[in-house]
Amino acid sequence: MLQSTSTLNVPKEGQVAQPTTKPGLTDAQVEFLRELVIKGGPEVQDYDRLVDLVNGLDPEQYPAFREIIAPALTEYSLQGWTLHKPFGYAGDFMVIEKIYQQYVSPNFLYRNWDRFYHIQHAARAVRNRKEFFKQLCARLESKNNSEKHVLILGSGPATDVFEYLDSRPDSKIHFELIDWDQNAIDYATEKNREHLNKITFHKMNVLRFRSHLLYDMIWSAGLFDYFKEKHFVYLLRKFEPLVAEEGEMVIGNFSRKNPTRCLMEAMGEWYLNHRSEYELMKLCLEAGIPEDRVMVDREPLGINLFLRIKGRG
Numbered sequence: 001m002l003q004s005t006s007t008l009n010v011p012k013e014g015q016v017a018q019p020t021t022k023p024g025l026t027d028a029q030v031e032f033l034r035e036l037v038i039k040g041g042p043e044v045q046d047y048d049r050l051v052d053l054v055n056g057l058d059p060e061q062y063p064a065f066r067e068i069i070a071p072a073l074t075e076y077s078l079q080g081w082t083l084h085k086p087f088g089y090a091g092d093f094m095v096i097e098k099i100y101q102q103y104v105s106p107n108f109l110y111r112n113w114d115r116f117y118h119i120q121h122a123a124r125a126v127r128n129r130k131e132f133f134k135q136l137c138a139r140l141e142s143k144n145n146s147e148k149h150v151l152i153l154g155s156g157p158a159t160d161v162f163e164y165l166d167s168r169p170d171s172k173i174h175f176e177l178i179d180w181d182q183n184a185i186d187y188a189t190e191k192n193r194e195h196l197n198k199i200t201f202h203k204m205n206v207l208r209f210r211s212h213l214l215y216d217m218i219w220s221a222g223l224f225d226y227f228k229e230k231h232f233v234y235l236l237r238k239f240e241p242l243v244a245e246e247g248e249m250v251i252g253n254f255s256r257k258n259p260t261r262c263l264m265e266a267m268g269e270w271y272l273n274h275r276s277e278y279e280l281m282k283l284c285l286e287a288g289i290p291e292d293r294v295m296v297d298r299e300p301l302g303i304n305l306f307l308r309i310k311g312r313g
């Protein structure tokens with residue numbers, strides 16, 4: 001059986017030399033990966049083998065793995081975009097938008113890599129959270145007929161807002177969107193050009209935001225997973241007082257049970273602070289928010305968890 005060769009295979013005297021392997025991966029793995037590259041990405045029958053291969057790698061083997069599939073990791077594939085981070089950070093508005101739109105490259109060399117990307121649990125969870133957001137907005141609006149205020153931290157492409165407002169031209173929600181990336185703000189502005197009377201953009205770091213308003217909902221998805229505990233708790237303390245009495249704050253965080261974690265890290269160097277329900281609850285307690293005002297919710301796959309913190313009412 002071929003084995004992983006992070007150590008050197010120096011044949012002893014009289015021994016037949018073993019087949020040469022790429023550092024860290026077996027010859028069979030290398031051959032499989034090269035075949036995928038040549039045929040323009042995995043086909044459905046290759047998915048399980050590729051996922052198993054990646055899940056079985058040691059993080060030290062990731063660079064060798066990426067080297068073999070390097071031709072697929074240009075900015076024209078989603079994996080390559082994720083890896084190269086053209087906007088300077090992982091999870092930029094464009095990659096999130098491509099996940100929402102299930103964008104597939106027209107180029108034969110990348111098409112099947114993109115299809116593989118979208119089928120992964122993490123991408124599906126991202127799409128699910130957009131639906132989750134729209135449901136929360138609809139529920140908020142169904143309470144009564146008064147005007148509502150929703151604040152979004154790390155708004156990215158604002159496709160969630162766009163889809164909601166597009167389906168509800170008579171919506172009474174005014175959205176305030178915070179993002180520190182001007183490219184994200186520009187994209188979201190253009191995307192929502194027909195709804196700009198219901199949106200205010202703030203181009204700034206969420207850590208610096210100030211407001212005298214109280215919000216019916218404060219929503220954040222795809223942001224807190226990037227923060228270490230200290231900043232997470234700081235932001236909870238900062239924004240919780242801005243929740244209206246009957247309102248709520250909803251904070252997304254990827255679960256430790258994310259089955260796509262190895263793929264994200266091995267292919268895209270996309271690192272999140274995955275957290276369990278228990279860890280999320282604990283952060284609330286550290287922020288001084290009592291347990292009886294907090295619950296942990298989830299999208300249907302249970303991968304994107306949501307801390308739901310009730311207002312003080």
Ligand SMILES: C[S@@+](CC[C@H](N)C(=O)[O-])C[C@H]1O[C@@H](n2cnc3c(N)ncnc32)[C@H](O)[C@@H]1O
Nearest residue numbers: 091154155156179180181184204205206221222
């Ligand atoms: C992963 S995207 C999520 C976008 C959106 N919430 C969604 O789920 O579709 C994260 C966004 O947060 C923004 N962001 C990251 N850190 C931020 C910070 N400290 N202050 C403001 N925006 C930030 C990024 O620019 C990016 O657009």
